[in-house]
Amino acid sequence: MTYAIEVQGLSKSFHPGAKALDGVDLLVADGEMVALLGASGSGKSTLLRHLAGFVAGDAGSVAVNGQAIQRNGRLSRNVRGARAGIGFVFQQFNLVGRLPVITNVLTGLLPRVPLWRSLARWFLRAEVRQGLDALAQVGIDDYAFQRASTLSGGQQQRAAIARTLVQNARVILADEPIASLDPESSRRVMDTLAQINRSRKVAVVVSLHQVDVALRYCPRVVALRQGKVVYDGPSAALTPSMLRELYGADLGELLPEYAPQAPAVAPLSRLAHAA
Numbered sequence: 178m179t180y181a182i183e184v185q186g187l188s189k190s191f192h193p194g195a196k197a198l199d200g201v202d203l204l205v206a207d208g209e210m211v212a213l214l215g216a217s218g219s220g221k222s223t224l225l226r227h228l229a230g231f232v233a234g235d236a237g238s239v240a241v242n243g244q245a246i247q248r249n250g251r252l253s254r255n256v257r258g259a260r261a262g263i264g265f266v267f268q269q270f271n272l273v274g275r276l277p278v279i280t281n282v283l284t285g286l287l288p289r290v291p292l293w294r295s296l297a298r299w300f301l302r303a304e305v306r307q308g309l310d311a312l313a314q315v316g317i318d319d320y321a322f323q324r325a326s327t328l329s330g331g332q333q334q335r336a337a338i339a340r341t342l343v344q345n346a347r348v349i350l351a352d353e354p355i356a357s358l359d360p361e362s363s364r365r366v367m368d369t370l371a372q373i374n375r376s377r378k379v380a381v382v383v384s385l386h387q388v389d390v391a392l393r394y395c396p397r398v399v400a401l402r403q404g405k406v407v408y409d410g411p412s413a414a415l416t417p418s419m420l421r422e423l424y425g426a427d428l429g430e431l432l433p434e435y436a437p438q439a440p441a442v443a444p445l446s447r448l449a450h451a452a
């Protein structure tokens with residue numbers, strides 16, 4: 178069986194003595210949708226950046242779509258080629274605001290389009306059609322010829338997802354794609370990711386702060402704490418008491434109802450009485 182993602186013993190320290198990733202093992206099959214959970218600083222972004230080959234770890238190996246990304250602290254010679262099959266979705270969308278949405282989406286073709294054409298932003302009619310189809314799939318084709326900066330955050334994030342469709346990515350890595358969005362836009366972006374995961378059998382790994390969103394959209398959860406995988410299994414099995422065990426004092430960040438209560442403040446009227 179080939180896996181969409183294979184990680185073995187991946188470790189990374191940015192500072193001596195502090196491990197950002199600590200012996201991470203992870204297998205993700207084609208077509209899975211996995212939530213990466215963890216409190217701030219637990220290593221979610223670091224893991225995703227290692228999967229995409231933006232950074233080399235200190236030890237361990239990563240392969241995506243059967244192609245080596247890195248091994249024993251070195252990026253693979255073919256990392257650029259391997260990256261062509263990976264769509265990365267960033268919290269801050271990473272679109273060029275002054276360019277039309279369609280042009281941003283068509284940059285997903287770049288690994289396959291000759292450099293001179295991409296520099297001239299000269300795309301074939303069939304390629305533009307492909308971009309429009311991708312925008313229609315994520316529900317924003319009406320905005321194709323507007324500047325990206327004129328779209329709402331949620332629409333921009335869906336354009337970023339359309340770019341991974343044009344790229345024909347087999348794996349989508351999304352690093353907190355809804356962290357800067359309102360609840361309605363968040364729902365649309367998560368629906369879009371789930372729909373692509375189901376219809377195209379694309380493997381999706383999405384880091385999230387919110388346990389409730391992870392449980393709603395992702396059948397499997399991988400939870401990190403201090404760079405270690407502390408849970409990897411069905412999201413249905415993650416109970417609040419298990420989460421409390423995994424996260425202790427950090428749980429309030431993941432489940433707001435478990436946040437420490439602020440001390441009650443006496444109403445002003447009562448203070449006035451007391452004076």
Ligand SMILES: Nc1ncnc2c1ncn2[C@@H]1O[C@H](COP(=O)(O)OP(=O)(O)OP(=O)(O)O)[C@@H](O)[C@H]1O
Binds near residue numbers: 191192215218221
């Ligand atoms: N480029 C870097 N240089 C130094 N330290 C880093 C770097 N990137 C990450 N770290 C450290 O690695 C640890 C994990 O950080 P990471 O950004 O992966 O956490 P995270 O789970 O994504 O957190 P958040 O939820 O806040 O985004 C942290 O201690 C962080 O300070």
Ligand SMILES: [Mg+2]
Binds near residue numbers: 222353
């Ligand atoms: Mg992060």
